[in-house]
Amino acid sequence: MNIKFDPNNDVIKLCMSGMALESSGNIEEAITMFYKAWQEATDDYDRFISAYYLASQQKSITDKLKWMETSLQCALNIDDENVRSAYSTLYLNIAKCYEELCDSANAKRNYELSDSYKGAPFDEGPFYHGTKADLQVGDLLTAGGNSNYKPGLKMNHIYFTANVNGAGLAATLAKGEGRERVYIIEPTGEFENDPNVTDKKFPGNLTRSYRSQEPLRIIGEETEWANLTTTERREWREKLAKNKGEIIN
Template sequence: MDMDTGNPVVGLCTQGMQAEAEGRDTDAERLFLQAWESATGDYEACVAAHYLARHQPTPERTLHWNRESLHRADLVGDERVAAFYPSLYVSLAKAHQHLGKPDEARGSFRLAAARIGAVPPGPYADWTRVAIAEGLRATGAAVRRDADGLLSALLAGFCARGDLKALGLILPAHLADLGTEEDRVRLTTALHMVHAARWLPEDEQQLLGRAIGALAAPA
């Protein structure tokens, strides 16, 4: 989340994240609760609730605070929170997953995918895309139903052989695939690059060709 670092509530959340990274979960929870209690508007409440959700004793409470964060973002309704939504929906989706509600989780992951364009390019956007794509697959919204199994087998083979070059070319495009045409082209291009180089063992080369064919087939 790209936040106003000069805001005191945001500062408390930043301190909480540092405490969490250092394994001081009790301190982190205290700081996030202090941020919530110090919030004076919907923007600050949105940020505080998002982090407070990370330290709840039950899935139900986690869902409550994620919903609160999303509600506050809706109340803000301007550019300050536009880039928050993908992360907020991912958090909400994961809370639904923990409660055994795949349909609700799938819907939230799809809403996150629809908003990912608002996140500025960079590592955070990349991480969020991967989380969304993973969630879509985990909740039954397989992005490439015919190709996913072929790609999983292919990537497993690369890992077993330690073929880092093939992994480096294909894995990022696969992990971040949200099912858009742009993503399909990016993934297909990566597969074609490796296929054209022809350094793979023959069985993997054939599997790669099948994956390219599956991606080219009509959805």
């Protein structure tokens, strides 16, 4: 199985609506939205995500534990590189539940499992970088460019992803007048999960977004990805304009 994060997935859209309701204080409506996501889930990927959000809204620690363990089991069933980054977060939340239930043995075991999945990401790609720059195979992409998301901010890292559609979105949002390009790249050094998305809205790094202080070498160009409609482009640019969140640089 090779499932990729898709923001247009109906269950993910329901969960995002639930998160928006939650952040505006409409907790009961948020829970209703998360239950709807669970009921409409058609596979373990959908169930893993919707159960995670249902867990977050439970008042009872026993119920929270039940939903978090359901989320973990669905993620383990998938056993795919697109969800492994969430394992550490899931085990950590389960450990905290056991700790609150005074079950120190299970708490310790789950804390250890959480720790075992931490560290540098193990992802073999292929990797992509979206931009409007006209580049060639062999060129190096380096840190120090201007942020696409915050004017005047010089970036200390160069960003990339294993999700070609995510790279296509980055190309769409990139500054410049050139043609949208998605390059196939290889990191020349160590890289880490992008902290701007990891464990933010979704558990782990489901978009497989990474960053490095070392250059990225262009090894090819990808020409096929999910192009956004005119309406979707406008919506993304509006979201970007409204986003006041701090960038972890």
